[in-house]
Amino acid sequence: MRAFVGEFKEQAEKVTHDLRHRELIQSALRKYEATRDKTKAAFQDWERARQGAAETKWTAINHLDKHLVEFTDKLAARGTKVHWASTGQQARDIILGIVRDKKARSIIKSKAMTAEEIHLNEALEEAGFEVVESDLGEFIVQLRKEAPYHIVFPAMHLTRGDISELFVRELGSAPTQNPEDLTMIARRVLRQKYVTADVGITGANFAVAETGMISITENEGNARLTAALPKVMISLLGIEKILPRLEDLALFLPMLATAGTGQPLTCYNSLYGGPRQPGESDGPEEFHVVLLDNRRTELLADAEQRDALHCIRCGACLNVCPIFRNVGGHTYGTTYSGPIGSVITPHLRGLQDWKHLSYASSLCGACTETCPVKINLHHHLLQNRRNAAREKPAFGEKLAFKLFTLVVNRPGLYTFAKKAARLLQKFHPLVKGTRLDPAYEWTKTRELPPIAPQTFKEYWNQKGVSKIEG
């Protein structure tokens, strides 16, 4: 058994039995659903909005080469330094090169899942830089030395009590369960960090090709401070973040907010098109944009699953997924969890090592139904399963299908097997749930459905209307 699948199974079992955790997540998501539904109802036609968003992303991704050139040319014309990174390692090296060149000591960061994907914090800290996350949820999980739990709500698995204890331990603050007081404690620490940081690192929600601008949407104003106060700003983004036109934001900003948090619009929506221009009074002196591929072009080459690049990282598919709601975000062991993580992680990190995530689904289709850009998520999970089996068939499955083919192609053998199965079924309770049980993997948590006392053919022939042969 490969390590990743073993860890996933072990962790999933542990978390699923943690009733406190389940109650916490379920109650948070129930509140999210109620707010999201109210906000969705304010759209004139949510389904048409989804269709429009899916078509816009289709155009963006299918003409990515053209849009990326337009985007970077416009950025460069205003003095932005554009960097291309084929791999996570290259992106880390580029960013390390910039911060070393600037002789920076401390770095302030706003939320960027792409940075999590390439393990940027670890690389910067190993190189001796102080990195502080400025998004409140990210700040909390950074203090806990944990990865974000969810792509939109990084600390949703924690109660106010957990956060209070953490702040007492790590920041020496007085205990409190008042959310405003907790926010003020973090704010006092963070304000100081903004002032002293030499470099600010952000992600991006969208990259507007037409104007050469990155769009950042947030609720705390921390990304604005990260971009405005340090002299050097670095934005790290995946190449799939492209939107062709500025006016596309009129749809995508409310859609991201609605699907992501249930808000009509997030509190702060900013556009960055370059460093401080002559005559401007604020903004960074230097602006670097790092465009990350990290196997996204391989996904682009896959016509069947290319639409996974339409993802706007709203997190809605995680929120409705019955598996995510039970096993929680950390169990996946990946940057991107839930249905979208299960679809793209095998592409980003290797199909054979991560194929098990495509089985962590009930295939109920709730993810596909909720996705604002209409990614066919549950079908992609099936395609990942098929691709993994085609590339490297499991010995047990191969043998089982060979036996099955052998039996069903021989009517006499099939009739004998049916009779034998019905007979053996009577003795099944004696071994059920033990290692002697041939269906152990199934029966340790579920009931084995009984074999029907009569097949359809037997039933039909008994009715005497006509006879089914064979």
Ligand code: SF4
């Ligand atoms: S796949 Fe769809 S629902 Fe899931 S995070 Fe991406 S855009 Fe949101």
